[in-house]
Amino acid sequence: MKSFLIGFGIFLCLMLLRVLPLYADIYVYVDNNGVLHFTNVPTLSKDYRVYLKERPQKISASYLPDQYDRVISEASKRHGVSFSLLKALIKAESDFNPRAVSSAGAQGLMQLMPENIKSLNIKNPFDPRENIMGGAQYLKQLITRFGGKLPLALAAYNAGPGVVEQYQRVPPFRETENFVQQVMKFYTLLNKS
Numbered sequence: 001m002k003s004f005l006i007g008f009g010i011f012l013c014l015m016l017l018r019v020l021p022l023y024a025d026i027y028v029y030v031d032n033n034g035v036l037h038f039t040n041v042p043t044l045s046k047d048y049r050v051y052l053k054e055r056p057q058k059i060s061a062s063y064l065p066d067q068y069d070r071v072i073s074e075a076s077k078r079h080g081v082s083f084s085l086l087k088a089l090i091k092a093e094s095d096f097n098p099r100a101v102s103s104a105g106a107q108g109l110m111q112l113m114p115e116n117i118k119s120l121n122i123k124n125p126f127d128p129r130e131n132i133m134g135g136a137q138y139l140k141q142l143i144t145r146f147g148g149k150l151p152l153a154l155a156a157y158n159a160g161p162g163v164v165e166q167y168q169r170v171p172p173f174r175e176t177e178n179f180v181q182q183v184m185k186f187y188t189l190l191n192k193s
Helices: 002-017 069-079 083-094 115-117 130-145 150-159 163-169 174-192
Strands: 026-030 038-041 049-052
Touching: 049 150, 049 174, 069 083, 069 130, 083 130, 083 150, 130 150, 130 174, 150 174
Parallel strands: none
Antiparallel strands: 026 038, 026 049
């Protein structure tokens, strides 16, 4: 019995001492002058309200880079888009997370916007096969629309085709410029391997 209690005590200590991840909710308070005050450590004032609740991200081994290769290959053949390009786009967009949702509302592995989901007749944007097939089809449309100029097609994928047509080049938006560079970097690396 004594050894059981010692073992249980050690187990209990380890459970209490384990490192827990920290999460930071954001709180907001509007003062009498209408000024917004944000903090992750609200004072005892009852005037602070939760503004943004942080949801812990689960790190999962299920988001492996090769997990969707079969579907990516099928989409590549069906829509005539390079396997490496599709894989690079998925890496840049969602890092292979089929449940990814952006702050702008883009969904799934290829981060499809709701209007594209609808126009591509995608029933479930979180279904990896549907998302990849739809994303490949949409990317092919953009590549065709921009005369095979890959940087313009990628910029249109990120910022929208109308914006790219307006600028007649990769729009001067840091996010879009970084996105195009990132996809092209991954694309180059995948083609070398």
